[in-house]
Amino acid sequence: MKPPSSKLLPQYAAALQEYLAGGGEGVLRRAYELGRQTLADGFGVLEMGVLLHRTLLTAGPGGRTPAERAQRAAAMEEFCLECLSPFEMAHRGVREANSALRRHNEMLEEVAKRIAHSLHDEAAQLLGCVYVALDELAWDLPQGP
Numbered sequence: 001m002k003p004p005s006s007k008l009l010p011q012y013a014a015a016l017q018e019y020l021a022g023g024g025e026g027v028l029r030r031a032y033e034l035g036r037q038t039l040a041d042g043f044g045v046l047e048m049g050v051l052l053h054r055t056l057l058t059a060g061p062g063g064r065t066p067a068e069r070a071q072r073a074a075a076m077e078e079f080c081l082e083c084l085s086p087f088e089m090a091h092r093g094v095r096e097a098n099s100a101l102r103r104h105n106e107m108l109e110e111v112a113k114r115i116a117h118s119l120h121d122e123a124a125q126l127l128g129c130v131y132v133a134l135d136e137l138a139w140d141l142p143q144g145p
Contacts (some may be wrong), residue, residue, distance in 0.1 A: 008038065012055040012083070017081050020059060020072060028082045035083035045087050052080050 012033060019027040036046060056076055063069035 008034075008051055008055055009058070012051060013058040015054050016059050016076070016079050020062070020075055028079070031079050031082040032085055036086040038083075039086045039090060045084075048087060050083065052083060056080070 009039070012031075014032050015023075015027055015034060032036045035048070042049075046085065059076065060067060060074075
């Protein structure tokens with residue numbers, strides 16, 4: 001696991017602060033793009049988890065009342081889920097590709113099985129013909145002393 005880039009944390013922290021301050025859909029789009037770029041840069045889910053944890057720590061608990069804290073926690077969750085969306089989409093894409101490859105492999109195995117049976121049947125017929133031809137040749141050969 002490679003550590004998240006030191007350039008990423010300030011970007012994530014700024015986006016989270018902006019979202020918590022009422023940033024709306026535009027900031028969530030930016031969170032998605034940050035997640036997409038992080039994925040494109042080769043970071044995995046574990047690195048992303050570390051990065052989001054550190055991002056949340058920069059925001060602090062906030063809220064004076066339990067209701068405010070719950071609202072803030074829900075907003076943080078929404079922000080994190082948006083950042084993780086590209087990872088989920090990539091995971092689903094890989095899972096779908098694996099499923100398609102598995103189906104394709106099963107189809108190829110069936111084709112190979114049919115070809116093997118066909119070759120076996122043809123080889124058996126050819127071998128039978130060879131035995132008949134050899135038997136006919138044996139009758140045409142002069143008998144030994």
